[in-house]
Amino acid sequence: MENFDVDVVIVGAGFAGAVTARKLAETGKKVLVFEQRNHIGGNAYDFINDNSILIHLYGPHIFHTNDQKVYNFLSRFTDWREYKHQVVASIKGEKMSIPFNFDVLEKVFESDSDLLKEKLLEVFKNRKKVFINELLEFDDPDINKIATYIYENYYFYYSTKQWGEHFSSLDNSIFKRVPIYLSKKNYYFEDNWQLIPAAGYTKLFENILDHDLINVKLKTDGLDFISLKSGKVYLKGELFSGPVIYTGSLDKLFNYEYGKLKYRTLDFKFENYNKNHFQNYGVVNYTLDQDYTRITEYKYLTGQKLKNKTTIVKEYPRELEKETDIPYYPIPTKESRELYFKYQEKLINYHNFFCLGRLAEYQYYNMDQVVAKALNLSNKLKD
Ligand SMILES: Cc1cc2nc3c(=O)[nH]c(=O)nc-3n(C[C@H](O)[C@H](O)[C@H](O)COP(=O)(O)OP(=O)(O)OC[C@H]3O[C@@H](n4cnc5c(N)ncnc54)[C@H](O)[C@@H]3O)c2cc1C
Structure with missing residues (x-):
């Protein structure tokens, strides 16, 4: 060489x-x-x-x-x-914003939603977002009602599928990646540059x-x-x-020498369609059903304007098994x-x-x- x-x-x-x-x-x-x-x-x-x-x-x-x-x-x-990335969760046939926000709160809790919003804003004064573990740990029946909905519909099945571990054994840093917005903000990221x-x-x-x-x-x-x-x-x-x-x-x-570090790998299943779009958002997360975690339609991300053609990918997380499996996420x-x-x-x-x-x-x-x-x-x- x-x-x-x-x-x-x-x-x-x-x-x-x-x-x-x-x-x-x-x-x-x-x-x-x-x-x-x-x-x-x-x-x-x-x-x-x-x-x-x-x-x-x-x-x-x-x-x-x-x-x-x-x-x-x-x-x-x-x-x-x-x-500007928008993600929704497919929850019992409806598309709900991810992160959870006040739009979702209104849809879910209907006539109680004004009271619940006030409560959240009062308890978490001057905060724009909170995290699921904070809500779960908070000792108040109204906050617990919201926490339970979010935990069951957004986090529990999704994180078990993603990590192959029970929610409680995962590091808090995971949940900090997806906050809960105390507003109607419906974009996934908060950064100045999203490109x-x-x-x-x-x-x-x-x-x-x-x-x-x-x-x-x-x-x-x-x-x-x-x-x-x-x-x-x-x-x-x-x-x-x-x-x-x-x-x-x-x-x-x-x-x-000391054994293998634990990682999650992903199987990506790509599908082509002869139509302009497969779904209405760049990413749809499946938080309550399906073996895959999410479906991404690339055209939304890249801005490609091709007619009658689109490609999606479904992501199936699993443990690393073979030498050739790619380690994506440290557990x-x-x-x-x-x-x-x-x-x-x-x-x-x-x-x-x-x-x-x-x-x-x-x-x-x-x-x-x-x-x-x-x-x-x-x-x-x-x-
Ligand atoms: C599914 C998925 C989605 C993601 N989405 C986002 C996102 O939307 N936004 C975001 O900011 N980040 C995202 N990330 C994270 C992003 O991929 C990482 O931040 C980034 O790839 C880190 O770069 P890296 O160089 O550390 O690692 P890598 O990109 O993994 O590069 C490491 C390289 O080293 C090579 N390598 C390893 N060992 C050897 C060896 N022994 N000899 C030769 N080559 C070797 C590998 O083949 C690889 O090419 C995502 C990650 C995943 C898995």
Whole structure:
């Protein structure tokens, strides 16, 4: 193989890997990126399918952020399409806004709704949103009535399906991702910027990685070339003292020595239709029935205007079984965090080895969070 005369080695060409590669290349460093898949972009990868629809192969990705630095950095490589994401839950044949809001409260509690709204606004003064665990824990019959409805219709079945764990064993951070609005706000995200790259995510990644000092090796497992021993990192058997940025999973790095980290995977079932639209929203969540969690219709996200053609995807969550299953979501329980920390401790003496991103840090991060972390790490490594 080619050229190992490089300053930085990166494992993974998702947001974590691509952004650090670009930032470090711009400081004059020669960067080698290993990517095991046959494409760049990590889980944000998109392409035009046989039905001429731009699809996100690993599930719908909507970029949203309040972080000016992240927005500025990515805007160097893409134009944007504005997209305010709306999600509904299919509940007993009706479509109800997600997050739960005062529109849903009025529909469900009809003549009691004014009283219940007042109560919520009084109890949670000056708050724009609350979380399901706060409602469930609050000692008041009216609040409990609302909490029970939301818990049963929005969270319980959906989170069991998504995580394969009982609601009570999951970390609170999960429920903070989907709040309850104390208003009629009906958009899913609250960030200043809610966008989709105008020419798609893959094009954005091509532009980020298009630099003379970046060399990307696709279909290459970085762990076939990198090894760790007694605080030292080796690249193809030779001592390597430059930074190595690893964005893969830690259990695989250590050959599953302490066992496998728990992740959920997803089976994506794509369906093409010869009609303008399949549904009235970008995403419909199935919170009370079906084995899939949600149906996404890509045309809403990407803004494609094709007539009589559309593609949807249904997402079926399940446990990781085979070596080839893709680990998407770290399962946020106490035990899995503990196992992760055990692996992390093994890296304590490796001062030029950096873990970054959703796999290596065993965290559910949004894209903007990963970009922010990648920009920070590159700043630290630039000298
Ligand atoms: C279904 C789904 C929907 C999502 N929707 C959104 C959304 O709407 N908005 C949002 O902000 N975020 C969303 N996310 C999160 C988003 O995907 C992540 O924030 C982002 O992908 C993290 O980037 P990353 O580089 O850390 O990881 P990844 O994108 O997973 O990239 C890691 C890369 O490393 C490669 N790799 C791993 N190990 C090795 C190895 N040993 N050798 C070589 N290569 C290796 C992998 O193949 C992969 O390409 C979603 C995630 C999922 C699963």
